[in-house]
Amino acid sequence: MDPIAESKLFLEPRSVAVIGVSRHLGEDPVNIFQNLINYGFPGKLYPVNPNASELFGIKCYPSVRQIPGPVDLAVVTTGRSQAVPVVKECVEAGVKAIIVVTQGFADADAEGWGMQQEMVRLARTNGTRIIGPNTFGTANAFHSFSTSFRGLDMDRSPIGIICQSGFFFIGRRDFKFLGKGIDLGNGCDVDFADALEYFEHDPQIEVIVMHIEGLRNGRKFMHVASRVAQRKPILVLKTGRSGQGARAAASHTGSLTGSDRVYDAMFKQTGLIRVEDLDDMEDTAKAFLHLPLPKGNRVAIFSATGAGGTIAADACDRYGMAVARFSATTAKKLETLCPPWFRAGSPFDFWPAVMISGRPYREVYRTTLQALLADDGVDAALSICPAFPHIKARDVSGALTQVADAFPGKPVVTWAYSPRFGQEMERLEATGKTVVYPTPDRAIRALSRLAQRQRFLDTVIGTTNVEIRVAAS
């Protein structure tokens, strides 16, 4: 099969057999079949359980063999001892895509490792592909579909996650990693390169995020990743970096994690964007989803707190960004807002304009952002503002939208502070014109990832101004 055909079976199946459907229900459902019904999955569902004639009002089959229609995807959730015979049945019944959710294979012991090898051997006799074992499987918000045993709350967001853990399907406090998801689990057959190809030409996916414990075929991966990275940004969290982490990964997914420096070099060479941790992964993904790429690394910082400006300037040093130097014209524009003794520095502290000159907060914000983005020495902006969503006069969404629309090539990130962070983040992100971060360090780091991407595109593709988006291809 070609990757597009495979991805249809795994991510947009028209018919799904779930083998080993649990009859257990309760307040803590871990029931794939029940979840699929709850999502409103539009395809045909075939529960397989020899001990039931019907499940959730849907006719149940004793085995895959008895299912009358074609089966795009079989989901195996039996105990590990039954997994091999079930895979055999599926292959013999002509099923071309199988997800083995069950754990206890290469992640467990020698016997499990042997069973995993046997499943792969069986699949290859007939061109069948397997995702897993030891996995949540796949998820596709655009198709109301997931094989996760944990019920998911999915958004139709253009982000595709490829991972080795169900954690990434569940998501974080303020962020969901899908869109679409492929949890490779132990990765016995379908691997990272395959999964990248599934998303390569998918018009619904603009940003790809990967969580890698270990790669088996580095050469194949590099070949595919360097091609896909030219079309779409690919973020990577590589875990099992250290000796202690590597031992943990071996018992999690049976992965050989390999030398971290080799990975680092490989990611650099292929144009992948390596993130440090989960915060970075979320922060950077949000930046790519919502912001344009800056042409360079010069950040204009304007702040209601001088201390925040200092912290942000430190962060610029840490992440290879430069605090922008404003032109004399820009400084003059800013100083019209301020008390007479005030010299507009960079970072620009706009609080005296509000507090001492008594200018309306929104006017100060609009004039400042406008002046900064108009400056040729500025590639991006960081706004540092208190989160006071309960104060109407502090709502800068309108000003932000107006100015950002006039400078579509310059990303604006925001650090909002105060216990009301969450509401302010929602209010400002609703404009689609900024991403709001909880620290200046994280805001600057996210900008640095965007700048890294632009440098990569400049080098490899030789175009400075155009990010290649699938929507445009």
Add this chain to the structure above:
Amino acid sequence: MDPIAESKLFLEPRSVAVIGVSRHLGEDPVNIFQNLINYGFPGKLYPVNPNASELFGIKCYPSVRQIPGPVDLAVVTTGRSQAVPVVKECVEAGVKAIIVVTQGFADADAEGWGMQQEMVRLARTNGTRIIGPNTFGTANAFHSFSTSFRGLDMDRSPIGIICQSGFFFIGRRDFKFLGKGIDLGNGCDVDFADALEYFEHDPQIEVIVMHIEGLRNGRKFMHVASRVAQRKPILVLKTGRSGQGARAAASHTGSLTGSDRVYDAMFKQTGLIRVEDLDDMEDTAKAFLHLPLPKGNRVAIFSATGAGGTIAADACDRYGMAVARFSATTAKKLETLCPPWFRAGSPFDFWPAVMISGRPYREVYRTTLQALLADDGVDAALSICPAFPHIKARDVSGALTQVADAFPGKPVVTWAYSPRFGQEMERLEATGKTVVYPTPDRAIRALSRLAQRQRFLDTVIGTTNVEIRVAAS
């Protein structure tokens, strides 16, 4: 004056004159006097404004001279041109403590720098102390008092912040830095060493957090800090670390930031705990507020996601912690929970015990935590669990409390994941037995800060088991 007397005037004044009280009200109040009334400040309030006879129903005075009773603290909020004459009046009227909120001094230009020097000179003629200028001043939740022009939401928490920015008075999404606060602003007179002494013997303060842009008198600071650090943990965020940051700090508070390596050596030598960023500052402060110090660096990790265990193991490497190796006895206890093919590794993945063996989640949690903390090779534990606060059967607060109470010397931190993070954090932290972090990296880093403190106490004080707390002194 001695530090205790000074701290009473600045943090628990019985009478306060506010000079330059604004008559401006509205939905965005920046009015110190109005805030004091709102807090229910129990002392005597004297508004000073030559253009009003009454403010908020309280008699107004044309100048400090006319105030009939003694004034513990004068708060100067006039424009910068009036600040020097007002300070002069206060000093002449015998006021011993002055907070100059006004900005535009060493933070602005040469003229401002001169005015700041003149204020200090005036104060020293009469033994008066000044906090500021360019500051929020002080805050004390235990006294319903703050000179912040931004209305604060304060908790009676045993944490004292010493900073150079009002940001730290406003606080963050899930955390307030006070308790009590001293914003030094430009620090023209009262400095970091003085402020440390204010908190040194304060029985209401157990943890001290500092935000430093620049120190003027390093020798005095080290002398005081190394003494105070033996009584209470002191966390430090040093900003203006880089060239770009140093330039920003100079225009913020007129600080000379100095060489970052010198600071690093100084903090190490005095036993201060240096934090990397705002997240670290919050995470570490929460750990010190709520958790015991571990005896060593061996962390038992148990996780509902194998990937989380791997990430946490990487974090242990990064922050100088060790993934604990369990005894054979412990492994046996854990394996009684699991499917027969399962070998209990470290990190311990407890999900098969729930999913495959079908044991109740709470039982697995309790048995695991109990077995791990009972192991002599374990100094602390990290629990990695999905945040499902809506599922009653997943509420482990009771089990956590019960087990943690049996091992009072072993801190337990938690990484909870899912979009419901906030609720789970509240539920688990309400036990007072754990702190809940948004990533395993941040949980491990916080533990490493606690371990660092224990090592310092072991070395300097020569006691391995007893954290010296003010409450016990």
